[in-house]
Amino acid sequence: MTGSLPTLTDLAASGAPFALIAREGASVEVLRGDVVDVDRLADIPLDDPDGTPREVLALVPFRQVVERGFVCHDDRAPLRCLRVADHDSLPLAEALRQLPSERVPLEDAGFDISDEDYADIVRRVIADEIGRGEGANFVIRRDFTATVETDAVTAGLTWFRALLQHERGAYWTFLVVTDGHVAVGASPEAHVSARSGAPAEPGTSIVTMNPISGTFRHPRGGATAETLTEFLSSTKETEELFMVVDEELKMMSAVCSDGGRITGPHLKEMSRLTHTEYMLRGSSTMDPRDILRETMFAPTVTGSPMQNACTVIARHERTPRGYYSGVAALFTPAAGGGHDLDAPILIRTAYLVDGRLRVPVGATLVRHSDPAGEVGETHGKAAGVLGAIGAVDRDEAPAVIAGTTTVDEDAPAAHRPRLGDDPTIAALLSSRNARLAQFWLDPQAAGGGPYAGREVLVVDAEDRFTTMLGHQLHHLGFAVRIAPWHEVTDAAVDEAGLVVFGPGPGDPRDGASPRIARMRELVGRRADAGRPLLAVCLSHQILADRLGIALAPLASPHQGLQKSVDVFGQPASIGFYNTFTARVAPGTERLGDTEIAADPSSGDVYALRGPGYASVQGHLESILSRDGLPTLERLVGFALEPVPA
Ligand SMILES: C=C(O[C@@H]1C=C(C(=O)O)C=C[C@H]1O)C(=O)O
Numbered sequence: 001m002t003g004s005l006p007t008l009t010d011l012a013a014s015g016a017p018f019a020l021i022a023r024e025g026a027s028v029e030v031l032r033g034d035v036v037d038v039d040r041l042a043d044i045p046l047d048d049p050d051g052t053p054r055e056v057l058a059l060v061p062f063r064q065v066v067e068r069g070f071v072c073h074d075d076r077a078p079l080r081c082l083r084v085a086d087h088d089s090l091p092l093a094e095a096l097r098q099l100p101s102e103r104v105p106l107e108d109a110g111f112d113i114s115d116e117d118y119a120d121i122v123r124r125v126i127a128d129e130i131g132r133g134e135g136a137n138f139v140i141r142r143d144f145t146a147t148v149e150t151d152a153v154t155a156g157l158t159w160f161r162a163l164l165q166h167e168r169g170a171y172w173t174f175l176v177v178t179d180g181h182v183a184v185g186a187s188p189e190a191h192v193s194a195r196s197g198a199p200a201e202p203g204t205s206i207v208t209m210n211p212i213s214g215t216f217r218h219p220r221g222g223a224t225a226e227t228l229t230e231f232l233s234s235t236k237e238t239e240e241l242f243m244v245v246d247e248e249l250k251m252m253s254a255v256c257s258d259g260g261r262i263t264g265p266h267l268k269e270m271s272r273l274t275h276t277e278y279m280l281r282g283s284s285t286m287d288p289r290d291i292l293r294e295t296m297f298a299p300t301v302t303g304s305p306m307q308n309a310c311t312v313i314a315r316h317e318r319t320p321r322g323y324y325s326g327v328a329a330l331f332t333p334a335a336g337g338g339h340d341l342d343a344p345i346l347i348r349t350a351y352l353v354d355g356r357l358r359v360p361v362g363a364t365l366v367r368h369s370d371p372a373g374e375v376g377e378t379h380g381k382a383a384g385v386l387g388a389i390g391a392v393d394r395d396e397a398p399a400v401i402a403g404t405t406t407v408d409e410d411a412p413a414a415h416r417p418r419l420g421d422d423p424t425i426a427a428l429l430s431s432r433n434a435r436l437a438q439f440w441l442d443p444q445a446a447g448g449g450p451y452a453g454r455e456v457l458v459v460d461a462e463d464r465f466t467t468m469l470g471h472q473l474h475h476l477g478f479a480v481r482i483a484p485w486h487e488v489t490d491a492a493v494d495e496a497g498l499v500v501f502g503p504g505p506g507d508p509r510d511g512a513s514p515r516i517a518r519m520r521e522l523v524g525r526r527a528d529a530g531r532p533l534l535a536v537c538l539s540h541q542i543l544a545d546r547l548g549i550a551l552a553p554l555a556s557p558h559q560g561l562q563k564s565v566d567v568f569g570q571p572a573s574i575g576f577y578n579t580f581t582a583r584v585a586p587g588t589e590r591l592g593d594t595e596i597a598a599d600p601s602s603g604d605v606y607a608l609r610g611p612g613y614a615s616v617q618g619h620l621e622s623i624l625s626r627d628g629l630p631t632l633e634r635l636v637g638f639a640l641e642p643v644p645a
């Protein structure tokens with residue numbers, strides 16, 4: 001097929017749709033075919049009408065979250081599929097020779113939201129969202145925009161070339177040209193991939209996710225072991241990565257029968273930035289389109305809990321996202337049938353439509369975010385793309401992002417060694433895992449736990465930590481059913497042998513929220529019946545309230561905090577994701593039938609137990625809970641203890 005491959009400039013001039021992808025440094029893949037726009041992921045045409053499997057490259061817009069019932073500013077951006085007819089490969093040197101390098105002038109360049117306004121958004125998200133229990137971390141974006149007179153496809157080719165030459169460490173460097181739409185970028189982050197397993201396991205694929213979070217902007221002259229060490233020692237950056245790993249493990253637990261296991265952390269070293277990352281791996285029997293649906297979209301570019309993050313994004317972003325934080329999904333027919341999937345996240349990408357350039361960038365906002373720091377981070381993230389498109393000087397430092405007054409201190413220095421190979425850095429990175437739950441670091445042994453033969457109903461209150469809980473409960477031997485709060489019937493709650501009420505966003509005192517009102521009803525009903533229940537986080541707060549214990553906001557949220565607490569006589573290192581707390585007078589250990597495990601000085605309640613029930617403020621299922629599984633087993637044991645007549 002390569003024989004018929006026109007030069008890249010002829011291909012561009014033909015007006016036909018095409019895509020260029022550099023996945024490994026040595027070559028550029030050239031994909032040609034026709035384009036169809038479809039409504040839903042399930043409609044992606046993986047097979048021709050005669051049943052022949054077909055390779056498809058799909059651009060999945062952020063608005064696709066509506067398929068999961070999540071909220072967004074809906075721009076109706078099409079789910080665009082390039083049905084690949086020809087897939088060729090060009091040596092990198094040849095591609096570089098063919099690609100244009102003339103500078104593309106930009107007019108009216110600058111961020112749509114000023115630095116001051118972005119800093120205000122950061123403050124509001126910390127105070128009004130994290131500070132009100134809506135979640136732990138949120139990514140809010142801003143767009144760098146400009147007018148471009150140059151022909152769009154020529155501009156795309158030019159920028160693709162510049163990214164190949166000047167960015168490094170990208171997972172995919174790519175250009176996708178379809179009618180009237182050019183997307184060109186160098187994304188560091190694989191969202192999800194699914195590769196067919198050994199022929200012995202037909203229908204099974206190995207699923208990989210790659211959460212990247214924590215951003216180190218290289219100082220002038222490049223990163224050094226000293227400056228990187230300082231970054232790696234930052235609590236904020238460390239916890240930020242742990243939080244997104246937790247959120248992606250929720251997704252892994254939903255799509256993988258073995259829940260997934262984590263390896264890392266590693267460094268992702270780019271020209272101007274270094275990120276930290278983990279790899280999550282598990283096996284799944286799901287169709288790759290379903291895997292994609294269940295994982296829409298990465299918490300590293302949205303937030304957690306993911307569903308509420310969409311609501312928060314809609315509240316604080318003023319315009320729709322288009323493809324930003326969606327994925328480019330390449331479905332390739334697999335030797336043993338079905339399709340493999342490779343899907344980088346659409347970040348660090350420039351879009352050119354109708355002469356308007358848009359480069360969206362965001363930062364992960366957490367409880368201890370510094371507004372100025374997050375502003376700087378968005379500049380740093382844009383700089384890789386903006387360097388390529390000539391909006392910042394590429395090789396000189398300091399450079400200035402056109403249209404702003406901010407000095408770009410992230411300009412790349414030539415040829416630095418990889419710092420991940422430095423033994424001190426490697427040791428510092430791997431020391432992070434000592435804080436984490438062994439359960440998620442080890443391959444998990446199958447079944448046979450102490451509760452084999454029993455059933456549990458897990459009620460989901462819009463935080464899919466329930467999938468991780470479900471996985472741990474399964475490990476303890478239970479047959480697990482997870483049901484969302486709005487589908488669960490009274491009868492189901494009455495009949496289950498054990499009910500676990502899950503965590504969720506929001507203020508537990510907010511009875512006007514239909515979700516919280518229903519959770520109150522269900523927890524109350526089960527508690528009144530005196531049948532075994534375990535309540536987690538939001539549900540623990542609801543149970544505490546019902547038992548007459550006061551609820552209050554914490555002075556500063558514990559969203560993504562690891563803490564060692566006493567749980568009925570045993571110390572446990574546990575992860576917390578709460579803004580509110582149940583609180584008793586310090587020293588209170590009992591209220592009626594209820595035994596209370598609380599902080600001796602603040603009176604903040606960590607756990608409760610009584611006849612037929614137990615509850616916990618922390619998340620035993622989180623990677624942050626080093627003592628999570630044994631504590632869960634203890635609490636389940638308390639809840640299932642026979643109630644004296
Ligand atoms: C949100 C973006 O990047 C993501 C956010 C990161 C962070 O907050 O540290 C790091 C890498 C990406 O997962 C972006 O590039 O727009």
Ligand SMILES: NC(=O)CC[C@H](N)C(=O)O
Pocket residue numbers: 132133134135463502503504505506507508536537538539577578579580581
């Ligand atoms: N994870 C949770 O369930 C959090 C509960 C509640 N929304 C809080 O922030 O305190």
